[in-house]
Amino acid sequence: MTKVLVADDDPLTMAGITTLLDKTNFNVVATVNTGAAVLDALPGARPELLILDNDMPERSGLDVLRTLRSKGDDRPVVLLTSRLNDELAREAVKLSVNGIVIKSTAPRDLLVCLESVVQGRRWIDQEVMQRVMEQAMSPDAPRDPFDALSARERAVASLVQRGLRNKEVASELGLTEGTVKVHLHKVFDKLGIRGRTELILLAQERGD
DSSP states (O other), X not given: OEEEEEEOSOHHHHHHHHHHHTTSSXXXXXXXXXXXXXXXXXXXXXXXXXXXXXXXXXXXXXHHHHHHHHTTOOOOEEEEESOOXXXXXXXXXXXXXXXXXXXXXXXXXXHHHHHHHHTTOOEEOHHHHHHHHHHHHOTTOOOOGGGGSOHHHHHHXXXXXXXXXXXXXXXXXXXXHHHHHHHHHHHHHHHTOOSHHHHHHHHHHHTO
């Protein structure tokens, strides 16, 4: 049995997922409804696979994925989403997301995705993957300035964009406050911006 954590803020969706996984080889060991609660639940639940709604309050599924990868946590993550713009889908792929399932097709696709993931394969909704590939191959595709950031720098930037102070970011990522400041200065330099306000505005322009 594969131990699964499910995170979704919609009770109906949560109920649908747990029903779908009932009597399968996937054992739901924890259910939470915010991104922050995912990180809190990991030490106790010790799931082997995570199903994360990408549109949760506090921390999105993608934000949790950033944080996990920045900490070197490579356990499988499947994003469940009703919408995912092309830039965020591309970032999820770069962060080694293991699966992306659209909510409207989840009754058909989620179990197929999970079975592929536990076998070591990546399963991404065909339409999402097609758009990511087309965008990456287009010579006119705009370059995402965040591509220059490391996974740890992305995680720091994401938390700052959500209004966390350096001390809070350090606590979230298990870093010292001084290390956060170093990463943040590198973020500012790489993005060509002067401070936290411009970082937040840049995130809003990207639709984060």
